[in-house]
Amino acid sequence: MTVYTLAAERAGWTGLWEHARMRASVAVVHSVVGRLEPGDALEGEHRRLVLDWLGGTDDVFRRVKPATPDRHLVSYVVPVDPRDGAILLVDHVNAGLWLPPGGHVEPDEDPWLTAVREVGEELGLDGTGVPEEPVFLTVTRTVGIDSGHTDVSLWYVLPCDRAQKLAVDEGEFRGVRWWARDELVAADPDRFDPHFRRFLRRISD
Template identity: 45%
Template structure:
């Protein structure tokens, strides 16, 4: 699985110095032989792999009001031991938002970030692969009410101003530049 994760990281082209530093950190970590997957909640090991799958449509992003993190975030989930991160996207997209796709519909990751988490549980470091998922914003969404207070579409400019993942604004700028 280490080579699979490295291959996903290698698909990413960093577009700024901060992004390049995070890309190098993620790549070195994945190549080091360190455990990649969370094996016990909330933070074992303290650095582990996450798949973000921001749902986007025509200059808008769907953010989730995350109960634990207490902020608006892109949708995402922890990669299970031995799981292909693209399969995490498929599984979590269905569990969290009721959206069904197959692994062939998951695009290459646009970005990787290395972020210390915030919220009600102990902090840890998420190494997050960001897979943009295109989905019509007028289609119904059935969200996980145990995990989220709600979900809402934001235009990119408004989303970039929210207290959210510290890498969201860069992701949106990168996504907008390539859209």
């Protein structure tokens, strides 16, 4: 499937007509962000900023490691056990934080396909159960080893049984564990993505 066929399916022909001046893969992302209903005022502001950014440049995918261009797209995929809402997080070496699995969107890649790919590469999980629409959007200045650039992150959720066997990428993570919701609420928020508490509220609404 070409990126143009994917763009037609994901944005719709009307969306592509409206986004005719955009690179097709960027038009797909613009449509995805446009469909996302903000859960709070900050997400609404982030959505506005991201739509303006996508409308003003097609240089939105990381081209050169660690951070060129300075602002680029990321997909998070959050495994959630539907039985009790427990969440799987990884102790990320570079960031020094407990984060959802995920990674940079490759040039012209659909962010949903990034989520599917990353959860397979990092945890050995079948990502085909990831819904195509993200549930949350954030704009974050990064910290840690590769700090100082801006991640525009689309957050996806993967329903996942915690008994499922993992194949962890030990080069990227110091550890992996399931967190109960009450553990996450009680933990120091500085151990996580700065928007993680907002994400928890978002999926609890």
